[in-house]
Amino acid sequence: MGTLQHPVLQYRWQVKETNAGAQLVYFGLRNPPNHTGNIIPLPRELADRLQLLDGRTAAKDLPSDLTDHEMYARLIEEAIIVEAHEIRQPSTRDNFQQCVRCVTNDYVLPGLEFDANGLCAFCQCYELAERSGQGAIMQDGITDEDLIRTSSENTGSRFDVMVLYTGGKDSTYLLWYLAKKLRLRVLVASWNMPYTNDTCRENMRRAMRVLPDVEFVERTLP
Numbered sequence: 001m002g003t004l005q006h007p008v009l010q011y012r013w014q015v016k017e018t019n020a021g022a023q024l025v026y027f028g029l030r031n032p033p034n035h036t037g038n039i040i041p042l043p044r045e046l047a048d049r050l051q052l053l054d055g056r057t058a059a060k061d062l063p064s065d066l067t068d069h070e071m072y073a074r075l076i077e078e079a080i081i082v083e084a085h086e087i088r089q090p091s092t093r094d095n096f097q098q099c100v101r102c103v104t105n106d107y108v109l110p111g112l113e114f115d116a117n118g119l120c121a122f123c124q125c126y127e128l129a130e131r132s133g134q135g136a137i138m139q140d141g142i143t144d145e146d147l148i149r150t151s152s153e154n155t156g157s158r159f160d161v162m163v164l165y166t167g168g169k170d171s172t173y174l175l176w177y178l179a180k181k182l183r184l185r186v187l188v189a190s191w192n193m194p195y196t197n198d199t200c201r202e203n204m205r206r207a208m209r210v211l212p213d214v215e216f217v218e219r220t221l222p
């Protein structure tokens with residue numbers, strides 16, 4: 001390739017060392033068809049070399065085992081490696097991109113990508129699902145019978161469903177409905193964070209008392 005003058009990793013792409021080896025990770029949501037490709041396994045030698053992309057070093061001064069690497073061309077093609085002046089800046093409260101259709105924006109969801117028309121990655125995935133026939137489930141919804149049947153077929157897990165629980169009235173009702181009314185095996189996941197008010201905390205404590213068979217997990221955010 002070698003078409004870039006000062007190559008650099010695009011905003012929110014980072015090389016990470018994990019138990020599974022080195023990976024290139026995108027902190028955000030990519031446009032389809034790359035929306036499931038947030039993690040790209042890296043060969044060891046390439047992971048080290050990518051650290052050299054600082055946006056100041058000219059491409060011609062980079063080692064050829066990087067610029068000649070087969071993955072290097074692919075990363076440029078996917079705009080994961082870009083020209084230094086093309087690197088996106090973090091959005092701010094006063095300067096962000098809002099989806100032309102829905103309420104999401106890249107300030108609340110950093111790294112959310114948009115297509116050329118300003119449609120966010122979520123809305124693009126929605127359209128894809130509709131076209132592929134998965135839309136039926138979105139149009140008709142999932143019935144109680146669907147859930148109960150899925151539960152009865154589910155022998156490989158301790159849980160049938162997970163509820164992301166805030167302690168607000170919507171998720172509290174959903175939790176009660178799934179656990180008590182439909183008798184599904186519910187895993188409740190919630191965040192302990194500064195924005196959780198006392199009413200929600202009290203609702204969570206009451207839900208635990210009222211639903212002793214339901215398993216709750218909580219993660220604390222700084």
Ligand SMILES: [Zn+2]
Nearest residue numbers: 099102120123
């Ligand atoms: Zn959208």
